[in-house]
Amino acid sequence: QSALTQPASVTGSLGQSITISCTGTNIDIETSKIVSWYHLHPGKAPRLVIYDVSERPSGVSGRFSGSMSGNVASITISGLQIEDEGDYFCSSSGDADSGIWVFGEGTKVTVL
Amino acid sequence: QVQLQEAGPGLVKPSETLSLTCSVSNSSFIGHFWSWIRQSPGKGLEWIGSIYLNKPPLYKPSLKSRLSMSLDMSRSEISLQVASVTAADTAVYYCARSDSLPGSFDNWGLGTLVTVSS
Numbered sequence: 340q341s342a343l344t345q346p347a348s349v350t351g352s353l354g355q356s357i358t359i360s361c362t363g364t365n366i367d368i369e370t371s372k373i374v375s376w377y378h379l380h381p382g383k384a385p386r387l388v389i390y391d392v393s394e395r396p397s398g399v400s401g402r403f404s405g406s407m408s409g410n411v412a413s414i415t416i417s418g419l420q421i422e423d424e425g426d427y428f429c430s431s432s433g434d435a436d437s438g439i440w441v442f443g444e445g446t447k448v449t450v451l
Numbered sequence: 452q453v454q455l456q457e458a459g460p461g462l463v464k465p466s467e468t469l470s471l472t473c474s475v476s477n478s479s480f481i482g483h484f485w486s487w488i489r490q491s492p493g494k495g496l497e498w499i500g501s502i503y504l505n506k507p508p509l510y511k512p513s514l515k516s517r518l519s520m521s522l523d524m525s526r527s528e529i530s531l532q533v534a535s536v537t538a539a540d541t542a543v544y545y546c547a548r549s550d551s552l553p554g555s556f557d558n559w560g561l562g563t564l565v566t567v568s569s
Contacts, residue, residue, distance in 0.1 A: 375555035377496075383561070384455075385545065390555035428496050432553040438511040439553050440486075440498035 341366040341434040343443035345427075350449045356417040359446045361429035363410045366441065373432045374412040376405060379445075380425035388427075389414055416448070424450050453478045455546050455560035462566050463540075469533040469565055473546030476527065478558070480504060484549045485522060485529045486556065489542035497542075501552065502529065509552075536567045 344362045351357040361374065368374050376389040387396050389405035392412060402417045412431075416423050426445045433441035454476040463469045473485070486501040500510040500520050508520040519532040529546055543564050547556035 373553055377556070377559075379490075385547070385556075385559040385562075387555050387557050387559075390557075396557065430496070430555075433498070436512060438498055439501060439509060440488075442488075442496035442498065444495040 340436045341441050342437075343368075343429050343431060343441055345429060345443040345446045347444070348447045348449065350451060351416075351419045352451045353419055353421070355419050356415060357419060357448065358413050358415045359427055359429075359448070361412040361414075361443050363412075363431065365434065366431055367410065368412055368431045369407065369410045371432055372407070374405070374407065375430045376403075376414045377428045377430065378423075378425055379428065380422075385428075419450050421450050424448055453548065453558045455548065455558055457544060457546050457560045457563040459544060459563040459565050461564065462568060463536055464569050465537055465567055466535055469531075469536050469540065469567075471531045471533075471544055471546075471563065471565070473529040473531075473560060474527060475529065475548075478548065480522065480524050480527075482550065484552050484554075486547050486549060487520065487529075487531045488545045488547055488556070488559075490545070490562075491539070491542040499544075500531070501549075503552075538567050541565065541567045 342364045393405040429443040456474045459471040487499040502508040517534045543562040545562040548558040
């Protein structure tokens with residue numbers, strides 16, 4: 340079955356940069372280039388921060404950037420701010436078992 | 452701006468049917484896919500199903516037998532029903548909009564928590 344694997348948690352200090360990886364298993368994200376990243380913050384609606392691997396929606400800070408190397412997608416948050424805390428999920432297209440979309444298990448970001 | 456607002460019963464008994472609605476504001480239904488996504492406590496996001504206008508909905512295969520989605524443009528609502536619920540269906544349920552299939556979800560609601568318990 341297809342899966343996207345993310346680290347459970349990443350911690351960084353104010354102003355520093357962090358990178359979260361998203362590894363495809365039985366999903367060829369390298370070829371499809373269908374990778375999105377979402378930020379979930381308690382009490383707020385989930386927010387799209389990166390789509391199509393590295394595209395940034397209008398209104399999203401330039402501190403967010405996406406990339407891919409092989410079958411591993413990544414999101415980098417530079418100049419960490421307190422408001423960047425929360426959970427980050429990657430997603431891509433799934434397969435016959437998982438359905439159209441599959442999400443990673445999420446990475447909890449803590450800003451010190 | 453586009454607004455999505457989920458509404459649900461909060462608490463549902465096991466074996467009953469869960470009914471949710473998503474009210475959409477400031478968006479056309481044409482050109483967009485509308486999806487339900489849930490997050491069980493302590494777990495990741497799970498895509499449940501998507502619908503486009505009057506086309507047959509697309510469901511996650513493992514849930515398909517228990518799901519029913521519909522779209523009512525006159526009421527600007529998307530509905531989801533989950534039959535024969537169990538504790539495993541306890542989750543925050545989100546509705547979300549996307550422009551393609553698959554693609555990215557560019558607008559989400561705040562979500563509504565549904566607990567399955569007797």
